[in-house]
Amino acid sequence: MANFVRRAAGGDESAWHRLVEDFSSLVWSVALRQGLGRADAGEAVQMTFLRLVENLGKLREPEALGGWLATTARREAWRVARRGSKELPTDTELDAESAEPGPEEQAVTSERAHTVRRAFAELPERCARLLELVVVLALPYTQVASMLDMPMGSIGPTRARCLDRLRALLPEGVGSDD
Amino acid sequence: MTDPGTTDEQLEAELAAAFADLRAPREVTDAAKGLFAWRTIDEDLAALQYDSLVDAEEGAVRSADGPRALSFHAGDVEIEIEIVPGLGGRRLVGQVEPGAGAAVELALGDRAVGLTADGLGRFATDLPEERVTVALSVALPAGRVRTAPIRV
Numbered sequence: 609m610a611n612f613v614r615r616a617a618g619g620d621e622s623a624w625h626r627l628v629e630d631f632s633s634l635v636w637s638v639a640l641r642q643g644l645g646r647a648d649a650g651e652a653v654q655m656t657f658l659r660l661v662e663n664l665g666k667l668r669e670p671e672a673l674g675g676w677l678a679t680t681a682r683r684e685a686w687r688v689a690r691r692g693s694k695e696l697p698t699d700t701e702l703d704a705e706s707a708e709p710g711p712e713e714q715a716v717t718s719e720r721a722h723t724v725r726r727a728f729a730e731l732p733e734r735c736a737r738l739l740e741l742v743v744v745l746a747l748p749y750t751q752v753a754s755m756l757d758m759p760m761g762s763i764g765p766t767r768a769r770c771l772d773r774l775r776a777l778l779p780e781g782v783g784s785d786d
Numbered sequence: 787m788t789d790p791g792t793t794d795e796q797l798e799a800e801l802a803a804a805f806a807d808l809r810a811p812r813e814v815t816d817a818a819k820g821l822f823a824w825r826t827i828d829e830d831l832a833a834l835q836y837d838s839l840v841d842a843e844e845g846a847v848r849s850a851d852g853p854r855a856l857s858f859h860a861g862d863v864e865i866e867i868e869i870v871p872g873l874g875g876r877r878l879v880g881q882v883e884p885g886a887g888a889a890v891e892l893a894l895g896d897r898a899v900g901l902t903a904d905g906l907g908r909f910a911t912d913l914p915e916e917r918v919t920v921a922l923s924v925a926l927p928a929g930r931v932r933t934a935p936i937r938v
Contacts, residue, residue, distance in 0.1 A: 616822075616825075619825070619827075621822050624819065624822040624825075625819050625822075628815055628818045628819045629815065632810040632814060632815040632818055633808065633809040633810045635810070636808070636809065636810035636811075636814060637808040637809075640807070640808065646811075649814075650811070650813075650814045650817070651917055651937065653810060653814050653817075653818055654814075654817060654818060654821065654917075654919075654937060655937050657818040657821050658821050658824060658919060658935055658936075658937060661821050661822060661824050661825050661935075662824070662825075662826070662831070662934050662935065664825065665827075683840075686840075687837070687839050687840055690839045690840070691839055691854070720800070720804075721800075721803060721804040722804075724800050724801060724803075724804035725804050725805070728801065728804070728805075739801060740805070740808070743798045743801050743802055744801060744802055744805040744808055744809070745808065745809065768794065771794050771797055771798070774797065774801070775792060775797055778792075
């Protein structure tokens, strides 16, 4: 990942695309967690990656990019929330998107998803965080290791253990066709 | 007893589906890819020094309702801009100091707008209603000063 940062800083656009692909969901999820709606979260993502494009050559620890982006996303989400109503009458940008159902309605599309979310909420904090970063947001192991401050070698085993815990929290039949 | 038929892969697929809303929509990711065009190799970008949205807190009373004000600094040069309501929408008004008569180039989304500062270094232009990325570049006798890109 440090390599992609260096290449993007040097002008390699495909490396930039890779960084955005790998990290846009992390930034988006942080913005949602700050309480933003989908249109505002989209704006916070743009602002966060604009900060990244401006700082590509200055990142002191490119291997800790995930942590840097999460921190920046929280700050930019806050900025968007403050700007909110006072500057623009409506969110004209990404309008089609804001017409979609919000995260809550949309996520619980099925009984099964609801069940999985309930079981997930019962997990210990550390398991929930790891599974979210690795499975839901599909971040590279190197980034997860630095964000959770754990050795990379223990991510795989922890992931398996946390999945076992989740499985134990689920009623029978989830995961099979029902 | 838990279902022995649920493999790790199946369970992970269930988990990913249940939290699909946490993954960035395609159009958001694609828009962020386009921001690479705003990369600059300038070492001395005028950095954002003040943004009323973030920094007005200390001044407490005035904060929330005024126009958004930002200022940038590079060496002895200061650039201030405000986003104010205009007749048909929003306007950007600014001042570069020192900058009497300077040529100001405004990158506005994917457009470029050329402006000339007046005798006091002031300039103004209309902004689109939708949020847009903006950066300024001012030609001064000592060289060109560019601001970091911002979203307004």
